[in-house]
Amino acid sequence: MMNKTLFLKQPRQGQELGKEIKNIFGRIVLCVCAMLLTDNVFAQRMTEFLPEGRKSDTAVVVCPGGSYYWLAKKSEGSEVAQWLNQNGFAAYVLEYPVSGWWSWFTHIRRSCCTQYPGQLNALEYALITVKSKGYATVGAMGFSAGGHLVLSGAELLPDSTAPDFVAAIYPVVTMRTPYVHKRSRRGLLGERRRFDPVMQDSLSMELHADKVRCPVFLLNCEDDPTVDWHNAKMMADSLNAYMNIGADPDAAVLVYINSASGGHGFGVNQRKMAKYNNDLLSKWPETFLQWLRGEMRK
Numbered sequence: 001m002m003n004k005t006l007f008l009k010q011p012r013q014g015q016e017l018g019k020e021i022k023n024i025f026g027r028i029v030l031c032v033c034a035m036l037l038t039d040n041v042f043a044q045r046m047t048e049f050l051p052e053g054r055k056s057d058t059a060v061v062v063c064p065g066g067s068y069y070w071l072a073k074k075s076e077g078s079e080v081a082q083w084l085n086q087n088g089f090a091a092y093v094l095e096y097p098v099s100g101w102w103s104w105f106t107h108i109r110r111s112c113c114t115q116y117p118g119q120l121n122a123l124e125y126a127l128i129t130v131k132s133k134g135y136a137t138v139g140a141m142g143f144s145a146g147g148h149l150v151l152s153g154a155e156l157l158p159d160s161t162a163p164d165f166v167a168a169i170y171p172v173v174t175m176r177t178p179y180v181h182k183r184s185r186r187g188l189l190g191e192r193r194r195f196d197p198v199m200q201d202s203l204s205m206e207l208h209a210d211k212v213r214c215p216v217f218l219l220n221c222e223d224d225p226t227v228d229w230h231n232a233k234m235m236a237d238s239l240n241a242y243m244n245i246g247a248d249p250d251a252a253v254l255v256y257i258n259s260a261s262g263g264h265g266f267g268v269n270q271r272k273m274a275k276y277n278n279d280l281l282s283k284w285p286e287t288f289l290q291w292l293r294g295e296m297r298k
Contacts, residue, residue: 003047003048003049003050003081004047004048005045005046005047005048006045006046006047006048006092006129044095044096044097044122044125045095046061046092046093046094046095046126046129047077047078047081047092047093047095048090048091048092049078049081049082049084049085049090049091049092049093050085050090051085051086051088051089051090052085054088056088056089056090056135057135057136057137057296058089058090058135058136058137058138058139058292058296059089059090059091059092059130059133059135059137059138059139060084060089060090060091060092060138060139060140060141061091061092061094061123061126061127061130061138061139061140061141061150061163062076062077062080062081062084062091062092062093062094062140062141062142062146063094063096063123063140063141063142063143063146063147063149063150064076064077064093064095064142064143064146065142065143065144065145065146065147065172065265066098066144066145066146067104067144067145067181067183067184067187068098068099068115068119068145068184068187068188069098069099069100069101069103069104069183069187070098070100070101070104071095071096071098072143072144072265072267073093073095075265075266075267075269076143076144076146076265076267077093077095078093079267079268079269080093080141080143080267080268081093083268083285087289089292090135092126092130094122094123094126096118096119096122096123096126096149097114097118097119097122098114098119098187099114099115099187100114104183104187107191115187115188115189115190115193116188116189116190116193116199116203119149119152119188120149120152120153120156120157123140123149123150123152123153123157124153124157124161127140127153127157127161127162127163128161131161136296137164137165137296138163138164139163139164139165139166139167139214139292140153140154140163140165140166140167141166141167141168141169142166142167142168142169142171143169143170143171143265143267144169144170144171144172144184144226144227144264144265145172145181145184145187145188146171147168147169147170147171147172147173148168148171148172148173148184148188148203148205150163150166150167150168151166151168151171151173151205151212151216151235152203152205153166154166154211154212154213154214154216155205155208155209155211155212156211159213162213162214163214164214165214165215165216165217165292165295166214166215166216166217167216167217167218167219167288168216168217168218168219168232168235169218169219169267169284170219170220170221170224170226170227170229170232170262170264170265171218171220171227171231171232171235172184172227172231173204173205173206173231173232173234173235174204174205174206174231174234175188175189175194175199175200175201175203175204176200176201176204179228179230179231179234180200181226181227181228181231184227185200188203189203205235206234206235206237206238207238209235209238209239209241209242210242212239212242215253215254215255215291215295216235216239216253216254216255217254217255217288217291217292218232218235218236218254218255218256218257219232219256219257219259219284220232220233220257220258220259221259221260221261221262221263221264221281222258222259222260222261223260223261223262223263224262224263224264225263225264226264226265227264229258232256232258233256233258236254236256236258239254240254253295255287255291257280257284257287259278259280259281259284260278260280261276261278261281262276262278262281263276266281268285270282
């Protein structure tokens, strides 16, 4: 397995969101603290993982979760990429813009680029970059908030840059009550826009399933303590309803796994899944691979 870091285009620095602090010295102190205590919130870097000894026709852009505030770079990033490599697929772990622990704690952001549409722009640029490498198929896999991001890509990006397939694992889907993951909504929309009903509806993926034009793989666990499992169920129900109408032969092909147990944040780690003694859960990576290979043969 070989990997290297690709630095993507930096987001344009946005307006500081701490301007309500009148004292200039206070603003400077807060900005310095934010720079010291956040982890590369503007990084927008992508790490390339290539399988050894063989060339893959399929690449997967991997989007870790983290409530749009931080990134689970190992369990939902590099570990997933290495697993994909072991099974013959190229992987690209995207570190999309997030505002960091400091922003979550203080409710102050360094830049509007760390909220919508900054993350979607980063995903689009990543997909363009990976597609330019000549792969026949380029999809996206996301976990938790990363699942919301890849579903956003499937719904909101133009056909030329949208992913060829998406896998959303224990995903955030809705921005509306009662099932919204409030921390992810605040991370995505910011302190003010999170209360805007238009923005909530626009970024509730279950309301726009008719815009999905690629195969979709969904997984949730009913005992998830972090993101309510109804998020994935609502997305699956919406996709099924749209496909059952039969209005469009290009509508998404769906696989939905509803596991009774498993919690949240396990990624592809068999050790974390084994403690639940749940075959449906532990076999989800193999189910995904079988599904993906089947889609590639079409």
